[in-house]
Amino acid sequence: MKTQVVIIGGGPSGLLLSQLLDLAGVDSVVLERKSRDYVLSRIRAGVLEQGLTDLLRKAQVSTRMDAEGKIHDGFCLAFGGQTLRIDLKRLTGGKTVMVYGQTELTRDLYEARDALNGTILHEVEDVVLHDLKSASPSVSFLHAGERQRIACDFIAGCDGFHGVSCTSIPAEVRTEYEKTFPFGWLGVLSRTRPVDDELIYARSPEGFALCSMRSDTLSRYYVQCPLSDSAENWSDDRFWNTLSRRIPAHIAARLETGPSIEKSIAPLRSFISEPMRFGQLFLAGDAAHIVPPTGAKGLNLAASDIFYLSTALIDFYQSGSNAGLQTYSQTALSRVWKASRFSWFMTELLHDFSQTDRFGDRMQDAQLDYLVGSEALQTSIAENYAGLPY
The missing domain is CATH 3.50.50.60 (FAD/NAD(P)-binding domain)
Known part of the structure; x- marks a missing residue:
């Protein structure tokens, strides 16, 4: 041949x-x-x-x-009980994601x-x-x-x-x-309405969470977990309760829960x-x-x-x-x-490293505080998220 x-x-x-x-x-x-x-x-x-x-x-x-x-046209960062929307379209001159x-x-x-x-x-x-x-x-x-x-x-x-x-x-x-991070993501796919129209990346004292979606009726959620953990250790109730604690209360209030279709842990x-x-x-x-x-x-x-x-x-x-x-x-x-x-x-910005790097944990606080008032840093994030040119 x-x-x-x-x-x-x-x-x-x-x-x-x-x-x-x-x-x-x-x-x-x-x-x-x-x-x-x-x-x-x-x-x-x-x-x-x-x-x-x-x-x-x-x-x-x-x-x-x-x-x-x-x-x-954008996505949200959630931390300290607040949300910050990164306006991709405005900050990049019209770029979006699909x-x-x-x-x-x-x-x-x-x-x-x-x-x-x-x-x-x-x-x-x-x-x-x-x-x-x-x-x-x-x-x-x-x-x-x-x-x-x-x-x-x-x-x-x-x-x-x-x-x-x-x-x-x-x-x-x-x-x-190579760099291996000391945690993984537990991901759950569920036939539920997404909690928001855009993705939400959340940092909390308990760990990272991401609210994503595949369609108007199919949601994909993630929570940070130890590398040693197993998906079998996570009942659906445990997952939804953990996710609810890691996102702002006003977002958790509209979270629709249901049976998981797929559940797995991926290392980072x-x-x-x-x-x-x-x-x-x-x-x-x-x-x-x-x-x-x-x-x-x-x-x-x-x-x-x-x-x-x-x-x-x-x-x-x-x-x-x-x-x-x-x-x-x-x-x-x-x-x-x-x-x-x-x-x-x-x-580095959004995950919990407090058990291994207390200095880095405080640097996250400083970085997020700076991000709120800096359109220049928001623009940098938007440019990279929407995609650098080929």
């Missing part, structure tokens, strides 16, 4: 790259370790930067997003790939990358009980932190940067691996970087990688220029580090 680009990973990053390449006449094959049903069952983020929504329109997969997604679930986005991408007869192989095992430094790399794998091999020009590693792509770059070439960590290119292998998304979810940057960072990578590959095939491929790692990493800084800043 032969193709122009092998894409490892059939999540939104890999599917979006395949779709953009296909529309430009570039052939690709997507290899995914899990089944399609499994990929579509994953509950993930749902706040899309304007850059991502524009890219989805370019990829011709925006019809349902534009019809069902919710445009948000609330649209990643599961739905992935479903749209699958349908788009099916419509163009895209090749996606699911339940692929034992993937091995070969001859990455040569002009003729290849990928071998096990599929349906048979060992297969695909020759290609380029390989895109979109297979996440636990995938094979990142570790296919030799250890002596890679530099990894920052991770960046450099470089994002090795020979003919290019990393994108979680294969190269992970950010805490506090700034809503994970999916959006993957999208900017795909923007840079798809543009570079299309330029190569249409004009013979490899300039974009040569600068891909440097260009992508510049935005990755800026977005990681924002996610780190928001995490």
Whole structure:
């Protein structure tokens, strides 16, 4: 088998790259370790930067997003019993974000790939990358009980932190940067009306909380919890009571509760691996970087990688220029580090570190007090939250 680009990973990053390449006449094959049903069952983020929504329109997969997604002009920070609205649209000169679930986005991408007869192989095992430094790399794998091999020009590693792509770059070439936070997020999905029209990020003496949503009837809530905790330890009643205590009373008064549909705990960590290119292998998304979810940057960072990578590959095939491929790692990493800084800043600003860092706890108070009176800092937060330009 032969193709122009092998894409490892059939999540939104890999599917979006395949779709953009296909529309430009570039052939690709997507290899995914899990089944399609499994990929579509994953509950993930749902706040899309304007850059991502524009890219989805370019990829011709925006019809349902534009019809069902919710445009948000701002979001709220809650602390000390008060709320501060960050007016994205006013502070950024018109930028907004879109609330649209990643599961739905992935479903749209699958349908788009099916419509163009895209090749996606699911339940692929034992993937091995070969001859990455040569002009003729290849990928071998096990599929349906048979060992297969695909020759290609380029390989895109979109297979996440636990995938094979990142570790296919030799250890002596890679530099990894990591910060692990001493807590996680317990997330609950419920078929209830959201407590507010916009997202609320709340800091309280008991810990962080986030009020988010997937639609007018589907809510997503999070509370900070110890890394050692387990979702099984949290009854629905315990979760709702904890959330109510961590958000301002006037917001808690309108909180609609109900049975949880999904409940899980996710650790918070920052991770960046450099470089994002090795020979003919290019990393994108979680294969190269992970950010805490506090700034809503994970999916959006993957999208900017795909923007840079798809543009570079299309330029190569249409004009013979490899300039974009040569600068891909440097260009992508510049935005990755800026977005990681924002996610780190928001995490440090809103979570409870009082058990381990009393000085930092008081610095949070000072930072929030300064934020209330500083439109300059509010503008900085708005610019980063709405999304830095590609």
